[in-house]
């Protein structure tokens with residue numbers, strides 16, 4: 498007897514790539530087996546992601562029922578401090594090198610966590626591949642989440658060639674380096690020196706010579722004399738709204754700001770946005786964060 502579950506219907510030719518992405522984003526619900534149906538494969542997912550529908554799935558046999566985890570390159574981050582489960586997880590996949598348990602929540606200005614090693618090589622450093630790019634990350638030194646990979650592709654798809662892009666909270670560079678594929682130039686700023694160090698390594702790794710790394714507080718960027726940008730990415734969900742006036746000052750008339758924000762109500766940041774522009778605003782839910790709170794993205798056209 499099957500169990501009703503959220504799932505995504507993916508065309509067969511895209512299934513392998515999508516399965517890899519869902520695994521990296523921690524969204525594939527491994528308690529159930531993906532199921533072919535006509536021209537699509539139905540992938541069970543852990544939450545109601547955009548496009549998800551309800552369908553029935555058979556549970557996988559107990560021995561394959563591995564602990565819940567999120568994959569970041571060769572590292573699995575488990576939700577429970579379970580060394581036995583970590584060993585089973587490590588043995589289940591040859592590409593896994595390390596299993597970590599987060600000792601803290603994502604915290605502080607740098608948005609990092611402290612980890613303990615549950616199994617495997619004692620490191621927090623790994624290499625992540627995402628849509629043809631590689632990113633070296635160190636999870637204890639700088640923020641990285643694979644969960645926004647589809648957002649990065651969405652913004653890339655919305656861009657025109659040759660744009661001038663500013664990534665105000667760049668971390669190790671996943672937005673900046675992805676968008677550099679179409680941009681004329683990308684300025685990528687972060688105030689965490691370790692993140693900027695990894696960003697520079699990742700620029701070299703991906704030969705993204707049009708990305709300019711900047712070690713700076715985003716609040717100071719308007720004073721650095723940059724010509725106006727066509728597009729500004731603001732991925733600091735807890736605090737980005739504070740920097741909206743700076744982003745609007747840095748963006749050209751008719752340019753676009755992508756503001757990521759953690760919110761409890763639809764349209765929560767619209768009044769603030771209306772203080773900086775009368776332009777068009779589109780809001781969408783990126784993913785749920787905790788009960789009653791979600792990550793939203795506002796695509797904001799700047800009208801001066």
Ligand SMILES: C[S@@+](CC[C@H](N)C(=O)[O-])C[C@H]1O[C@@H](n2cnc3c(N)ncnc32)[C@H](O)[C@@H]1O
Pocket residue numbers: 606607608639640641642645665666667668669670671672686687688689692713714715716732733734
């Ligand atoms: C949520 S992370 C996003 C990193 C990256 N965009 C990504 O998707 O992996 C936010 C980043 O903003 C940086 N940050 C926090 N406050 C900042 C500020 N005032 N100015 C510049 N960067 C800041 C943190 O160090 C962190 O790397």
